[in-house]
Amino acid sequence: MDDGDGNVTGDRGRLRGEGRRLVASLESDTTTAALPAQSRRTHTPAPSLNDRTALIVIIFFFLLLLLPKPTTRIANRLLATTTDAEEEKAAHPAQRSFLSSALRVNQAGELAATLIYTAQTPPVVAREPHLRPLMRHMYEQEAGHLRTFEALVARHRVRPTALYPLWSALAAGLGWTTGVMSREAAMACTEAVETEIGGHYNGQIRTLLEMVAGWEAEGYDVGDEFRDLIATLRRIRDEELEHLDHAIEHDAKKAQPHWLLTGIIRAGCRGAIWVSERV
Amino acid sequence: MPAPTLYSSAAGAATARRVLLRPLRRTLLAGLPTAAPPLQSSANTTARSLTISSTVRPTAATTTQQRPLQPRRRPQPLPQTHSPTPQPALLTQPAARRRAYHSHDHPPPPGPFTPAEQALLSAAYARVPQHGFTAEALALGARDAGLLDISPAVLPDGGVFGLIRWHLYTQRTALAGKVEEIFGSSGGGGRDGGDGGEALGKGQAPLTTVADKVEALAWARLQANEAIVGHWQEALAIMAQPSYVPASLKELALLADEILYLAGDVSVDPSWYTKRASLSAIYAAAELFQTTDQSPGFRETRAFLRRRLDEAAQAGATVRSVGEWLIFNAGAAVNVLRSKGVRI
Numbered sequence: 001m002d003d004g005d006g007n008v009t010g011d012r013g014r015l016r017g018e019g020r021r022l023v024a025s026l027e028s029d030t031t032t033a034a035l036p037a038q039s040r041r042t043h044t045p046a047p048s049l050n051d052r053t054a055l056i057v058i059i060f061f062f063l064l065l066l067l068p069k070p071t072t073r074i075a076n077r078l079l080a081t082t083t084d085a086e087e088e089k090a091a092h093p094a095q096r097s098f099l100s101s102a103l104r105v106n107q108a109g110e111l112a113a114t115l116i117y118t119a120q121t122p123p124v125v126a127r128e129p130h131l132r133p134l135m136r137h138m139y140e141q142e143a144g145h146l147r148t149f150e151a152l153v154a155r156h157r158v159r160p161t162a163l164y165p166l167w168s169a170l171a172a173g174l175g176w177t178t179g180v181m182s183r184e185a186a187m188a189c190t191e192a193v194e195t196e197i198g199g200h201y202n203g204q205i206r207t208l209l210e211m212v213a214g215w216e217a218e219g220y221d222v223g224d225e226f227r228d229l230i231a232t233l234r235r236i237r238d239e240e241l242e243h244l245d246h247a248i249e250h251d252a253k254k255a256q257p258h259w260l261l262t263g264i265i266r267a268g269c270r271g272a273i274w275v276s277e278r279v
Numbered sequence: 280m281p282a283p284t285l286y287s288s289a290a291g292a293a294t295a296r297r298v299l300l301r302p303l304r305r306t307l308l309a310g311l312p313t314a315a316p317p318l319q320s321s322a323n324t325t326a327r328s329l330t331i332s333s334t335v336r337p338t339a340a341t342t343t344q345q346r347p348l349q350p351r352r353r354p355q356p357l358p359q360t361h362s363p364t365p366q367p368a369l370l371t372q373p374a375a376r377r378r379a380y381h382s383h384d385h386p387p388p389p390g391p392f393t394p395a396e397q398a399l400l401s402a403a404y405a406r407v408p409q410h411g412f413t414a415e416a417l418a419l420g421a422r423d424a425g426l427l428d429i430s431p432a433v434l435p436d437g438g439v440f441g442l443i444r445w446h447l448y449t450q451r452t453a454l455a456g457k458v459e460e461i462f463g464s465s466g467g468g469g470r471d472g473g474d475g476g477e478a479l480g481k482g483q484a485p486l487t488t489v490a491d492k493v494e495a496l497a498w499a500r501l502q503a504n505e506a507i508v509g510h511w512q513e514a515l516a517i518m519a520q521p522s523y524v525p526a527s528l529k530e531l532a533l534l535a536d537e538i539l540y541l542a543g544d545v546s547v548d549p550s551w552y553t554k555r556a557s558l559s560a561i562y563a564a565a566e567l568f569q570t571t572d573q574s575p576g577f578r579e580t581r582a583f584l585r586r587r588l589d590e591a592a593q594a595g596a597t598v599r600s601v602g603e604w605l606i607f608n609a610g611a612a613v614n615v616l617r618s619k620g621v622r623i
Contacts, residue, residue, distance in 0.1 A: 091380075091382060091385050091388075093379070093388060096379040096380040096382075096388065097379045097380070099379070099380040100379035100380040101379075103380075107547065122617065123622070123623070126617070126622070150547050151545075153547045154545035154546075154547055155383070156380050156381050156382065156383075157380075157381035157536070157540055158379070158380060158381075159551070160547040160548065160551050162552065164548060164549045165549060176623075180622070180623065223384035223385070224384065225382060225383060225384040225385070226384075
């Protein structure tokens with residue numbers, strides 16, 4: 001369905017509370033990427049001829065960096081290996097590496113999620129059998145996400161994460177530990193992981209929308225590949241935020257100590273995301 | 280049409296700026312006062328300007344005198360006689376970035392060779408069967424392409440490794456075009472063909488399993504070496520030089536990835552890495568064997584390839600079985616304890 005801004009969104013009626021707030025942040029956020037901070041060398045008290053020359057060279061290059069876009073285009077032309085026509089249609093290498101690291105980290109994340117649920121379910125359900133349908137529903141959705149991302153990784157010839165066995169072990173350990181602690185702890189673990197994952201997918205969707213908007217502004221027809229990818233990520237993000245809502249409904253906030261548990265798990269998720277994007 | 284497109288968005292511009300600044304940063308760092316580079320040809324100096332080296336080179340003065348140990352100081356730099364020029368794409372385009380994210384809708388990124396390099400190297404490649412991977416082949420090829428004989432000097436180190444890399448690149452990318460011919464009516468002859476040296480069209484049943492397709496593709500790639508196999512030992516020696524080892528290993532890894540992709544392998548768990556590593560090792564061994572193989576149609580090489588692939592398959596099956604046994608028994612033990620009431 002369309003919201004007022006003309007964005008096509010999935011069915012958000014079932015998102016409540018935090019999930020809805022996180023989704024709203026995507027649509028209204030207009031921050032743009034800032035230039036990397038420039039650092040300048042401090043002037044030594046008595047510079048020799050060589051230091052002064054170096055200083056002039058450095059300042060020259062920094063001025064070169066601050067020049068507007070046409071300079072970067074000129075530099076790119078010097079290094080260009082294709083004709084204009086080919087280059088216009090081919091995705092920029094930085095965008096390709098973003099796409100490959102995005103798919104890699106998503107596959108790793110869904111793998112970890114399925115293993116967390118697999119390890120959490122037996123101890124939690126042994127104490128509270130009425131939670132079995134919920135745990136099974138969440139597990140099956142995560143397994144579907146994992147199949148989706150594995151298919152995308154294979155189709156686009158992306159390298160999967162090299163730390164696959166490590167993430168498997170850590171995820172199973174995390175799921176089992178929180179499952180054995182208590183039901184509230186298990187739900188708090190789910191809350192923490194899904195909060196991080198929701199924000200992570202939001203960022204990816206935002207970057208992809210910017211890329212597509214950039215291409216369309218230049219007048220090129222963006223194919224189904226990227227539109228489908230954005231739609232898939234939206235659907236998966238919505239399902240993850242639905243899990244977040246379920247976890248909070250089932251007393252995730254009552255886990256003691258909530259701040260420590262969620263703090264550690266969220267920090268661990270961020271670290272794992274950072275590493276998986278690269279390794 | 281105006282230029283590259285993809286800087287109209289702020290995020291794209293920021294990433295593009297970061298991407299493009301890396302070569303500038305490197306040349307900048309190289310331009311700072313560091314060790315004096317020894318006198319070399321201009322091609323090598325421009326190549327060297329991209330590396331950050333700060334080793335002090337021994338001069339006649341230091342080696343003949345017995346100096347006491349002193350803390351290292353920066354010697355005076357030589358005056359800059361030229362500014363860093365844009366490098367040919369062989370050096371500027373890092374291989375890793377070229378390989379990320381294969382798109383089915385968008386055209387692939389440009390290859391590692393500029394159009395000028397492609398013209399020169401393709402003409403020189405036609406001379407390789409007769410002259411080998413040498414400067415002679417490059418000079419004669421330049422002449423064939425209508426360029427000056429001295430043209431290969433624009434390539435780093437005279438272009439000999441570039442010629443080898445051209446061979447590896449073109450033969451690897453040609454595999455995709457030959458897939459139907461290799462798998463379909465022919466192909467590899469399955470597992471029971473005795474004479475492997477015949478041409479590809481043998482009229483056998485089309486290949487179905489990934490293992491058979493991998494063998495057929497590896498064999499097709501080995502067959503493509505036929506024209507230059509007499510010079511391949513020399514080429515391997517050049518590839519083994521320390522400065523060329525990373526690029527050579529990268530090409531080998533790309534070939535293994537290409538073969539497994541074309542064979543239809545879609546696994547994305549740790550076996551992705553083990554399959555590529557083992558296929559790279561097997562292919563390298565088979566290629567080395569091929570350089571001394573005198574049998575008609577490289578029949579012995581084909582048998583060698585088949586034996587190595589069988590060994591790898593057996594080893595893989597063994598490891599998988601042991602792993603399955605361990606996981607099953609661990610799970611069973613945990614479940615037995617749970618059934619006894621232990622809260623795990």
